[in-house]
Amino acid sequence: MxxxxxxxxxxxxxxxxxxxxxxxxxxxxxxxxxxxxxxxxxxxxxxxxxxxxxxxxxxxxxxxxxxxxxxxxxxxxxxxxxxxxxxxxxxxxxxxxxxxxxxxxxxxxxxxxxxxxxxxxxxxxxxxxxxxxxxxETFGKGKIIGKSEKMSKIYEIVEQVAPTKASVLILGENGVGKELITNMIYQLSKRRDKPFIKVHCAALSESLLESELFGHEKGAFTGAIKTKKGRFELADGGTIFLDEIGEISPQLQVKLLRVLQERCFERVGGEETIQVDLRIITATNRDLKAEIETGKFREDLYYRLNVVQINVPPLRERKDDIPLLISSFLSDFVRENNKIIKEISSKAKVALYNYNWPGNVRELRNVLESAVVLSKNQIIDVDDLPPYIVQEGEENNILRVNMPTTMQEIEKLAIISTLKLTNGKKSKAAELLHLNRKTLHNKIAEYEIKIDGVEDNTD
Ligand SMILES: Nc1ncnc2c1ncn2[C@@H]1O[C@H](COP(=O)(O)OP(=O)(O)OP(=O)(O)O)[C@@H](O)[C@H]1O
Ligand SMILES: [Mg+2]
The missing domain is CATH 3.40.50.2300 (Response regulator)
Structure with a gap:
């Protein structure tokens, strides 16, 4: 040809x-x-x-x-x-x-x-x-990093649910990786060659969002100079991701419910009913259960969206992912910026480890990017990190005396300091460490941890 x-x-x-x-x-x-x-x-x-x-x-x-x-x-x-x-x-x-x-x-x-x-x-x-x-390359870039037990559980769910048509609701704080997980579901789904449409529900006003999602007929409102297909129509046969679903108005919640129940809708100002075949993934950082209690979110819609739920834990609850994230982001940014940075000092690593990361992985990523861009040396050190991170890191520093070198040492020190904090109460410590009691018990034995009051405390 x-x-x-x-x-x-x-x-x-x-x-x-x-x-x-x-x-x-x-x-x-x-x-x-x-x-x-x-x-x-x-x-x-x-x-x-x-x-x-x-x-x-x-x-x-x-x-x-x-x-x-x-x-x-x-x-x-x-x-x-x-x-x-x-x-x-x-x-x-x-x-x-x-x-x-x-x-x-x-x-x-x-x-x-x-x-x-x-x-x-x-x-x-x-x-x-x-x-x-x-x-x-772009797909490679979007890959999820993290081997913690919590992330591994998420990958398992993703692999199970991806090939199905089930609606997925992804919950988690800002910057935990909800969008990356959505991408992963799409990539592993049978619909990976079909459209994948993302809508950021918080970014648009109610009426704009409505016509964005459902489309509109010519003349439906001032400015509707021609018929426009909505995102639901464009996603037909594929997947639609509704991000920040907790932000949509009660009126739109009703319309959305119908799409979920019957997979059909009308364009704004239109009469023809349009049937679509959609896989729906939603995400929010809001506590939808609480929003249901206060009447802000419809319970029936919640149950439709929540066929499979994925809870992405905040970074501070899976700190063992931090070292891997650091090394992976560092090598990406070093390459992107043509820097000759070779490593990150252990002091800086400890500071990053101890910080609480309210902005989660996104915050960690940004901190490392700016450290790489601004660093003049071959080693990233605490001076290259924002002072509040170093300061908070030191305050939380359970490791000040002995600089740990392995995850086991870090874990041991974390357990010791938590037990001190709870005056030896193991159930409270287990809760704070997000471990179950038996695991904590085994670890105490494994690391031969002895703290006053722990031995004879049987709670
Ligand atoms: N596990 C991870 N591995 C690698 N990068 C990650 C991971 N989690 C998040 N990121 C990165 O952090 C940033 C935020 O991720 P993402 O947009 O998926 O988070 P989110 O949960 O959707 O956040 P928000 O609620 O603020 O929209 C992105 O740059 C993403 O690439
Ligand atoms: Mg997001």
């Missing part, structure tokens, strides 16, 4: 450029003509050229200089050289310099057509390949 391309023909001889132009137009290409290199580069600034055919000897800027400029400044645009009879050597040199191919004058039009088709399909392949690569 012929591919239609934008071709630039450069020759100082009017007859040749126009003759070539006509021949190529017959193959359905779009032609641009230039009389010399300068003229050609000017056209290339404003047009998306796919292929250049150029004469070598021309006034102002010759073909050789033009080709070298194109090879340097543009991504993969093939250049075909035209040479006079008996100058094959120049052509060979041009090929060495990076020309795609050459044609000798007088031009054999059939050969021209063949070479052009081949060059364009190759370019197409290279572009597709590059797009694929960048897609792979």
């Amino acid at each position: 012929a591919i239609k391309a934008n071709i630039l023909v450069v020759d100082d001889e009017k007859n040749i450029r126009e003759g070539l132009g006509l021949a190529l137009k017959r193959d359905d290409h779009i032609l641009f003509l230039a009389a010399d290199g300068i003229d050609a580069l000017r056209i290339m600034k404003t047009e998306e050229i796919d292929l250049v055919i150029t004469d070598l000897r021309m006034p102002n800027m010759d073909g050789d200089t033009l080709m070298k400029t194109i090879l340097k400044e543009y991504f993969n645009i093939p250049v075909i050289i035209l040479t006079g009879h008996g100058t094959v050597e120049t052509a060979v040199q041009a090929m060495r310099d990076g020309a795609y191919d050459f044609l000798t004058k007088p031009i054999n039009l059939e050969k021209l057509s063949l070479i052009v088709t081949r060059a364009i399909s190759q370019r197409q392949l290279i572009i597709e390949n590059r797009n694929l690569q960048s897609k792979i």
Whole structure:
């Protein structure tokens, strides 16, 4: 199948450029003509050229200089050289310099057509390949980091629920990774090749959100100059992610309930009922149960959304993910910013570990990005971190005396300091540490922890 391309023909001889132009137009290409290199580069600034055919000897800027400029400044645009009879050597040199191919004058039009088709399909392949690569990279970038027990449980649920059509409600504080988990569900679902539409419900006013979700008919309200499809319609067959679902108004909650129950709706100002096939994922940082109590969120809607619930714990409750997050974010930012940072000092690591992270992973990520960008040394140290983090870290520092080197040591120290805090009460300590009592008991034995009052305290 012929591919239609934008071709630039450069020759100082009017007859040749126009003759070539006509021949190529017959193959359905779009032609641009230039009389010399300068003229050609000017056209290339404003047009998306796919292929250049150029004469070598021309006034102002010759073909050789033009080709070298194109090879340097543009991504993969093939250049075909035209040479006079008996100058094959120049052509060979041009090929060495990076020309795609050459044609000798007088031009054999059939050969021209063949070479052009081949060059364009190759370019197409290279572009597709590059797009694929960048897609792979973006997907890689969005990967979830964390091997804590709590995150592993989440991955398990995600893997189980992803291939189904069940609605998923994701709960968690700001910045815990709710959106990343949504992406993961989509990627692992059977609908990964179908549309994936995200709507940030808190970002729009009620009426805008309504027409954004359901679409509107022409003339439905002032400014509705034409019929517009809503996000539900655009997501048909695929997945829709309604972020910050806790923010939607009672009226919209009713309309949404109907979509969930019957998978149908009408556009704003419209009468036709539109049926859709949707997978619905929602997320919120609000406590929806409490919102139901106070009458702000409909209970029936909650049960429809909450077929499968994923609770993403705050970072301070899965601190064993912190070291991995640090090293992964660091290497990303070092690469992105071309820095020569080699490591992060253990003091800085401890400060980051001890901090409470109210903004969760997003906050940690931002802190590390700014540390990398601003650091002048090869090692990130406490001076590169915001003072409030270091200060709070020190206040929480259960590890001040002995700088720990392993997670076991950190865990042991965490248990000791918590037991001190609870005056040896194990059930309270277990609660604070988010461990069950038996696990805590085993760890106390394993680490041979002895604190006054712990031994004989049997609670
Ligand atoms: N486990 C993780 N691994 C890697 N990056 C993460 C992880 N969790 C969160 N992030 C990063 O932190 C930032 C916030 O994540 P995300 O947007 O998914 O959080 P959220 O829970 O949707 O937050 P909000 O409620 O504020 O919208 C993003 O830059 C994301 O890439
Ligand atoms: Mg989010």
